[in-house]
Structure formats: C-alpha cells, structure tokens
Amino acid sequence: xxxxxxxxxxxxxxxxxxxxxxxxxxxxxxxxxxxxxxxxxxxxxxxxxxxxxxxxxxxxxxxxxxxxxxxxxxxxxxxxxxxxxxxxxxxxxxxxxxxxxxxxxxxxxxxxxxxxxxxxxxxxxxxxxxxxxxxxxxxxxxxxxxxxxxxxxxxxxxxxxxxxxxxxxxxxxxxxxxxxxxxxxxxxxxxxxxxxxxxxxxxxxxxxxxxxxxxxxxxxxxxxxxxxxxxxxxxxxxxxxxxxxxxxxxxxxxxxxxxxxxxxxxxxxxxxxxxxxxxxxxxxxxxxxxxxxxxxxxxxxxxx
Amino acid sequence: xxxxxxxxxxxxxxxxxxxxxxxxxxxxxxxxxxxxxxxxxxxxxxxxxxxxxxxxxxxxxxxxxxxxxxxxxxxxxxxxxxxxxxxxxxxxxxxxxxxxxxxxxxxxxxxxxxxxxxxxxxxxxxxxxxxxxxxxxxxxxxxxxxxxxxxxxxxxxxxxxxxxxxxxxxxxxxxxxxxxxxxxxxxxxxxxxxxxxxxxxxxxxxxxxxxxxxxxxxxxxxxxxxxxxxxxxxxxxxxxxxxxxxxxxxxxxxxxxxxxxxxxxxxxxxxxxxxxxxxxxxxxxxxxxxxxxxxxxxxxxxxxxxxxxxxxxxxxxxxxxxxxxxxxxxxxxxxxxxxxxxxxxxxxxxxxxxxxxxxxxxxxxxxxxxxxxxxxxxxxxxxxxxxxxxxxxxxxxxxxxxxxxxxxxxxxxxxxxxxxxxxxxxxxxxxxxxxxxxxxxxxxxxxxxxxxxxxxxxxxxxxxxxxxxxxxxxxxxxxxxxxxxxxxxxxxxxxxxxxxxxxxxxxxxxxxxxxxxxxxxxxxxxxxxxxxxxxxxxxxxxxxxxxxxxxxxxxxxxx
Numbered sequence: 001x002x003x004x005x006x007x008x009x010x011x012x013x014x015x016x017x018x019x020x021x022x023x024x025x026x027x028x029x030x031x032x033x034x035x036x037x038x039x040x041x042x043x044x045x046x047x048x049x050x051x052x053x054x055x056x057x058x059x060x061x062x063x064x065x066x067x068x069x070x071x072x073x074x075x076x077x078x079x080x081x082x083x084x085x086x087x088x089x090x091x092x093x094x095x096x097x098x099x100x101x102x103x104x105x106x107x108x109x110x111x112x113x114x115x116x117x118x119x120x121x122x123x124x125x126x127x128x129x130x131x132x133x134x135x136x137x138x139x140x141x142x143x144x145x146x147x148x149x150x151x152x153x154x155x156x157x158x159x160x161x162x163x164x165x166x167x168x169x170x171x172x173x174x175x176x177x178x179x180x181x182x183x184x185x186x187x188x189x190x191x192x193x194x195x196x197x198x199x200x201x202x203x204x205x206x207x208x209x210x211x212x213x214x215x216x217x218x219x220x221x222x223x224x225x226x227x228x229x230x231x232x233x234x235x236x237x238x239x240x241x242x243x244x245x246x247x248x249x250x251x252x253x254x255x256x257x258x259x260x261x262x263x264x265x266x267x268x269x270x271x272x273x274x275x276x277x278x279x280x281x282x283x284x285x286x287x288x289x290x291x292x293x294x295x296x297x298x299x300x301x302x303x304x
Numbered sequence: 305x306x307x308x309x310x311x312x313x314x315x316x317x318x319x320x321x322x323x324x325x326x327x328x329x330x331x332x333x334x335x336x337x338x339x340x341x342x343x344x345x346x347x348x349x350x351x352x353x354x355x356x357x358x359x360x361x362x363x364x365x366x367x368x369x370x371x372x373x374x375x376x377x378x379x380x381x382x383x384x385x386x387x388x389x390x391x392x393x394x395x396x397x398x399x400x401x402x403x404x405x406x407x408x409x410x411x412x413x414x415x416x417x418x419x420x421x422x423x424x425x426x427x428x429x430x431x432x433x434x435x436x437x438x439x440x441x442x443x444x445x446x447x448x449x450x451x452x453x454x455x456x457x458x459x460x461x462x463x464x465x466x467x468x469x470x471x472x473x474x475x476x477x478x479x480x481x482x483x484x485x486x487x488x489x490x491x492x493x494x495x496x497x498x499x500x501x502x503x504x505x506x507x508x509x510x511x512x513x514x515x516x517x518x519x520x521x522x523x524x525x526x527x528x529x530x531x532x533x534x535x536x537x538x539x540x541x542x543x544x545x546x547x548x549x550x551x552x553x554x555x556x557x558x559x560x561x562x563x564x565x566x567x568x569x570x571x572x573x574x575x576x577x578x579x580x581x582x583x584x585x586x587x588x589x590x591x592x593x594x595x596x597x598x599x600x601x602x603x604x605x606x607x608x609x610x611x612x613x614x615x616x617x618x619x620x621x622x623x624x625x626x627x628x629x630x631x632x633x634x635x636x637x638x639x640x641x642x643x644x645x646x647x648x649x650x651x652x653x654x655x656x657x658x659x660x661x662x663x664x665x666x667x668x669x670x671x672x673x674x675x676x677x678x679x680x681x682x683x684x685x686x687x688x689x690x691x692x693x694x695x696x697x698x699x700x701x702x703x704x705x706x707x708x709x710x711x712x713x714x715x716x717x718x719x720x721x722x723x724x725x726x727x728x729x730x731x732x733x734x735x736x737x738x739x740x741x742x743x744x745x746x747x748x749x750x751x752x753x754x755x756x757x758x759x760x761x762x763x764x765x766x767x768x769x770x771x772x773x774x775x776x777x778x779x780x781x782x783x784x785x786x787x788x789x790x791x792x793x794x795x796x797x798x799x800x801x802x803x804x805x806x807x808x809x810x811x812x813x814x815x816x817x818x819x820x821x822x823x824x825x826x827x828x829x830x831x832x833x834x835x836x837x838x839x840x841x842x843x844x845x846x847x848x849x850x851x852x853x854x855x856x857x858x859x860x861x862x863x
Contacts, residue, residue, distance in 0.1 A: 048412070051416055080416075081416035088410075
C-alpha cells in the first residue's frame with residue numbers, strides 16, 4: 001500500500017525547546033490516522049512542518065511521495081487543512097471567504113461548498129465576526145473539504161461543534177475514507193479520534209511513543225479480574241502466568257483478584273480447571289490506556 | 305482578472321485610502337487658499353526677497369522658491385503633510401497585510417492553499433503599493449484641479465513628478481516595514497522600525513542645513529532623494545532612481561527572507577542559541593515588572609510601558625532639538641521678527657500659533673513645536689490610542705468579558721484602566737518636562753522651571769481631555785461606534801477653530817469652546833504659568849470620564 005504521509009527523523013527545535021523530535025511516521029493512503037497527545041506535545045508543530053510553515057531542524061518528510069519542503073506547492077493542492085487555532089478574515093462573509101480560498105486554489109468549488117454548508121446548517125451570508133465559535137469552525141471545515149482533497153489534515157476539528165454536528169462530522173470522515181481518501185486527525189480529545197480512526201499514534205513531549213490500531217491498543221488494556229472459587233487456591237499458580245499480577249487473596253483464599261495485561265485467556269484456562277463460582281472482569285476503557293501514555297510522571301523518558 | 309490576493313489587499317485598504325485621500329485633498333485645497341492669501345500680501349513678498357536663506361530652512365522654506373506656488377507647496381505639502389499621510393498609510397498597511405496576518409494565523413490559512421510564499425508576499429506588497437499609488441493619484445489629481453482655480457501655475461509634469469517621487473518614498477518605507485517585519489515576525493516591531501527610520505530620515509534631511517554634523521548623513525536619507533532637487537519644480541532626477549532601486553532591493557531582500565523563515569514564530573531568522581538567550585532575558589524582564597500585574601490600573605500601565613518610552617523618547621528628543629537650534633535662530637532674531645510680521649497670520653494660525661510674534665522668543669520657539677503643534681497632536685494620539693487599546697479594542701475583541709468576569713465592579717475595572725492611561729500619559733509628560741529642563745539649562749534659555757512644569761501640565765491635561773472624550777463616546781456609543789475617529793475629527797476641528805478664531809470675528813466667540821483655546825489660546829504655553837483655564841481641561845476630562853464610567857456600568861458588553 002502506498003504512503004500518504006511519511007517522515008523520517010523529522011525534528012523541530014525552537015531554541016532549545018523541542019517541538020517534535022525524531023519523528024518517524026507512516027500514514028497509508030486511505031486510512032484515518034489519529035494523532036493524539038496532550039497540549040504542547042508537538043502535534044501542531046508536526047502539522048506545520050508537513051505544510052512547510054516551519055522548516056525542519058533535521059530529518060525529512062514526504063506526502064504522496066513529494067518532499068514537504070521542495071514540493072510544498074504540489075502537496076498543498078492535494079491537501080485540505082483545518083488549523084486548530086482557526087483564523088478567518090472577520091469582515092468577510094462566509095461565502096466571500098470560501099470564494100476567496102477557492103479562487104486561490106484556482107478551482108470552482110461552489111457546488112461542494114453549498115452542499116457542505118447545507119449539511120452543517122451554516123448560513124454563508126453573515127459576516128465572520130458575527131458568527132458564533134461553532135459557526136466559525138464550520139467555515140473552517142467547509143474550507144478544508146470543499147475542494148475534495150486527497151489528504152485532510154485536521155487539527156482538533158470538532159472544537160466548538162455541538163454533538164449533532166460532531167456526529168455529522170464523523171460521518172463525513174467515514175465517507176471520505178470510503179472514497180479512499182486519507183485523513184490525518186490530530187487531537188487531544190480521545191472520543192473525537194476513537195469514533196473514526198483506524199490507527200492511532202500517541203505523541204508526548206515531542207516524541208512519538210506508540211502507534212497501533214485501536215484494537216491493538218485495546219489488547220494492551222490492563223484489566224482486573226476477580227474470581228470467586230468454591231475452595232481456597234494457590235495464588236502462585238496464577239502469578240506465574242505472563243502479564244498477570246496478583247492484587248490480593250481474600251475470604252480465606254477463595255476470592256482472587258488479578259491484574260492482567262493483554263489477553264485473559266491463560267488465566268481463564270487456569271481457573272476453569274478449578275472450582276470456579278463467579279468471574280467478574282473490569283476492563284479499563286481506552287481512555288485509561290491513553291491516560292497512562294499521557295503519563296502522570298512527566299519526567300520519565302517517553303520513548304522508554 | 306486581478307490576482308486574488310492582490311485584489312483582497314486592495315479591498316482591505318479601500319476605506320483607509322478614502323479616508324486618507326479625503327484628508328489629503330482637503331489639505332491641498334486649504335494650502336491653495338493659503339497661498340493665494342499670501343501672494344496678495346505685498347509686505348511679505350518684498351520682505352522675503354531680503355531674508356537670509358539659512359534661517360528659513362528650519363521651517364522647511366527655500367527662500368528662492370517660496371514665493372511661487374510650487375515652492376510653497378513643496379515646503380508645506382510635499383515635505384511635511386503629504387509624506388506624513390502617505391508614510392503613515394503605507395507602514396500601517398504593510399504591517400497589517402503581512403505581519404498582523406501572520407500573528408493572527410491567517411498566513412497559515414492562506415498558505416495551506418497551493419500558492420507559493422513568493423506569490424503571497426509579492427501580491428500583498430503589490431497591493432499595498434497600488435493602494436498607495438491610488439492615494440498619491442488622488443492628491444495629484446486634486447492638485448491638477450486646484451491649479452487653474454487658484455491660478456497656481458504649477459507645471460503638469462512637475463505635479464506628476466512630485467506624485468511619482470512621493471509614491472516611491474511610500475513604497476520604500478513599505479518595503480522597509482516588510483524587511484523589519486519578515487526579520488522579526490512582529491508587526492509592532494516592523495511599524496516601529498519603519499516609523500522611526502522615517503522620522504530619522506526626515507529629521508536628517510530637514511535639519512542638515514542648520515546642523516553641520518547632520519550633513520554627512522544627508523545624502524543617505526531617502527527624504528533627501530525624495531525632494532532635493534524638488535520634483536515639483538525640477539522634475540524627476542537621480543533621487544527618484546535611488547528611491548526606486550532601494551525600494552526594489554528591500555522588497556527583494558524581504559521576499560527572500562519570507563521564503564525561508566518559519567511562520568508565526570518569533571525571531572525566526574536568528575540562530576537557535578540567540579533565541580534561547582533572548583527567551584531567558586524575556587523571562588527575567590517579566591519577573592522584574594510582575595508587580596505591575598495586579599489590578600486593571602497597573603495592568604494598563606504594564607501594557608503601555610513600551611509606548612511610554614517610545615512616545616516620551618520621541619517628544620523628549622524633539623524638545624531637546626528645539627532648544628539646541630534656538631541659539632542659531634536667535635542670531636537672526638531680527639530678520640525672523642520681520643518675517644513674522646510680514647507673513648500672513650493665517651499661515652501661523654494653521655499651525656496653532658495665533659500670536660506669530662511670539663516665535664522670536666525662546667519660549668515661543670520651543671512651544672511652537674513641542675507644546676503647540678506636534679506635541680499636542682502626539683500626546684492626543686498617545687492618550688486616545690491608550691483608551692482605544694485598553695478599552696475599545698478589548699471590548700470588541702471579547703477580552704472585556706474575561707476582565708469583567710472577575711469579582712470586581714465594572715466601575716472599578718474601567719476606572720482602573722482610565723487611570724492607568726492617565727498615569728502613563730503623566731509619565732510621557734515627565735519625560736518631556738525633564739528634557740525641557742535639561743535643554744533650558746544647557747542652552748541657557750532662562751525660561752524658568754515653573755513655566756516648563758506648567759506647560760507640561762497643560763499639555764498633559766489637553767491629552768486627558770481628548771482621552772476622556774474618546775472614553776465618553778465609546779461608553780455611550782458601544783464597541784462598534786467609531787469613537788477614535790470621531791475624537792480625531794473633533795480634535796482637528798477645535799484645533800483649527802482656535803487658530804482661525806483669532807483671525808475672524810465670526811469665529812472669535814466660538815473659539816472659547818475649543819480646548820486648544822483653554823490650553824494655549826494666543827500665548828505659547830512656555831511663556832505663561834499655570835492658567836486657570838487648565839482647570840477647564842481637567843474638569844472636562846473628569847466629567848467625561850465620570851459620564852463614561854457611569855454609563856458603561858449600565859450598558860451591554862458587546863462581543
């Protein structure tokens with residue numbers, strides 16, 4: 001499968017502050033890639049490098065095989081961009097703004113624009129300074145999608161949108177993927193990504209920590225299992241299973257609580273040969289996984 | 305078809321072009337009238353022929369040509385007012401189109417479309433240059449129309465050449481703004497650098513005849529290229545070529561820098577170690593001044609702290625220069641007095657001096673710039689701008705919602721801000737006053753410290769009066785009401801009312817309502833002590849401030 005985005009060792013420093021360090025990223029054509037991390041992790045820096053707003057301190061990158069620095073013009077004609085900190089010309093109406101940007105692209109986007117505006121219930125004939133935050137965001141969304149780009153780079157796209165519009169937006173992304181187009185979706189807000197992303201990259205303190213599919217991340221989930229036995233058991237037999245930690249043993253050795261990383265299969269197997277009464281599983285949800293990545297301890301090396 | 309970005313730039317500038325254009329047309333008509341009045345005066349004509357030439361150059365007057373319309377206009381219109389208008393326009397336009405858009409994130413938006421940085425930059429620069437061309441064309445056409453009406457006998461090619469030279473000067477300083485802006489990435493710095501450079505160039509070019517040390521730099525000043533020899537009489541020459549070449553060079557340099565820099569990050573072109581050092585320095589500074597960040601009063605002073613230095617420094621420097629030039633003026637005092645009595649009073653009235661004879665005294669001479677013409681204009685601009693930034697703009701940006709969400713009464717927030725502006729104005733006045741005291745001592749003009757203090761107080765109160773006016777208009781009219789523009793018009797009108805009121809009986813009675821009458825009337829501020837009418841200025845400022853605060857307490861906050 002060909003690559004939509006590929007970077008190798010992409011690095012940006014501001015003075016001695018790291019923006020993003022040694023980023024190796026590969027996004028396939030046709031996938032929705034979630035790029036998540038806390039505020040200040042380097043998400044926006046990465047995007048601004050991809051669009052040639054910033055010059056890399058080291059490393060390189062390409063979009064559709066085109067160099068992000070040298071071929072930026074060709075890249076930008078195939079990309080739709082929605083910035084996280086959206087800036088629009090306040091004295092223009094929505095229609096004027098979108099007309100201006102379609103003229104800059106040199107293409108007629110009128111029909112798509114109208115369709116999108118209708119879909120997002122956006123009144124195009126009011127001045128941007130009169131719009132609410134949500135309506136301004138919709139102008140940004142229409143601007144990113146109106147020329148039907150092959151790659152969408154979206155920086156926290158649903159900020160300011162109400163739940164209905166967020167739902168609509170998620171459907172739009174699903175359609176885009178169905179058409180074989182690519183989405184690079186940056187966010188610090190997990191549900192925004194969880195709803196649509198195929199794969200997710202987690203970035204923290206300027207470094208990409210992990211990339212996996214959502215189900216991959218789920219399989220890394222730490223779950224807690226509580227097993228009630230009819231007779232006392234020896235906890236050591238469970239503790240020897242890989243990825244299992246015994247939390248405690250109660251009720252005279254009949255109530256066992258375990259913490260399990262990954263699959264519960266081996267534990268269930270071990271337990272089923274005994275006198276099991278009940279099994280209760282509490283699965284940590286995805287949120288907790290990501291929170292663990294975001295890290296309570298900010299000083300540990302994120303790559304380690 | 306007009307390229308999109310260039311077209312947008314022109315459209316953005318439309319209103320400014322119209323505003324500046326109207327002003328500049330009114331000014332040229334006024335100067336045309338002035339000139340005809342002057343020409344009728346036989347005393348004046350005779351006198352001018354016998355006057356030492358060096359003396360007049362301090363007023364931007366070339367005695368050889370002053371009696372012709374071309375000479376008159378090149379001294380008043382083309383060396384002073386027209387460049388002021390055009391440069392203010394272009395510097396503002398260039399800083400807004402590129403640097404302010406970058407700061408706001410609009411350039412990110414623009415450059416996410418498939419247009420090259422070079423194209424964006426050149427179209428924006430071209431748009432600014434074209435808008436300036438329209439502005440200059442308005443002036444040129446106005447002069448060509450006025451020419452036969454007032455029988456000025458200007459040559460058409462001369463007017464066109466002067467227009468061209470003015471436009472090139474404008475483009476050059478637009479380009480300088482862009483160079484400073486692309487280098488630092490900050491619109492405030494860009495405007496400040498270009499504005500200061502323009503002032504310096506004007507100063508060097510204008511005062512080099514009087515002030516020998518300046519002569520070495522005279523040739524390097526764009527103002528010298530612009531006007532020596534003056535295109536209105538001598539047509540286009542090498543100077544205009546210099547302007548064009550330098551402007552083109554600066555634009556090329558700015559374009560190259562813009563192509564390779566990071567967008568929306570400060571000091572993008574400096575090496576990394578230097579950025580770190582600056583960042584550390586900045587951190588230190590913010591800690592040192594952090595005591596200012598308590599309450600809206602101190603916060604307002606914190607916001608204005610750089611402006612205080614900038615405006616105070618400029619005005620203090622001007623004051624010192626006026627004192628330093630005085631001794632050479634005094635040598636020719638008699639000739640000067642002759643000039644004054646023969647020159648039509650209308651000319652002086654226009655510059656705020658209703659008693660021209662006073663200019664032959666040091667008090668009158670220093671007052672003429674620092675306390676009567678440029679000084680009041682700049683102080684009023686400083687105060688009105690302060691009110692605009694601290695309140696009008698904050699409200700329309702929505703920052704007021706946040707400031708008012710704290711558990712403090714609206715009255716106290718707004719009063720704190722108003723007092724902050726007043727206090728920072730006081731600081732500027734202190735700087736001017738210190739400069740005047742130093743100048744008075746160094747050049748032995750013997751003006752008396754109490755007069756200098758009183759003149760400073762009057763100047764400050766005049767500024768506060770117009771600040772109060774802006775505040776009241778804003779509080780009554782709401783965020784979208786053009787409070788600043790209305791204040792500017794009222795200030796201009798009352799300034800002229802005071803000057804012209806001294807000449808016309810019809811206006812004489814109306815004159816008493818002008819704050820400028822309360823401030824200087826017919827006597828230079830330095831020639832008198834603290835006047836009772838200064839209390840009128842103070843009372844006016846306080847009443848308008850009070851009206852503003854109580855009205856603001858009851859109205860809706862706009863977003």
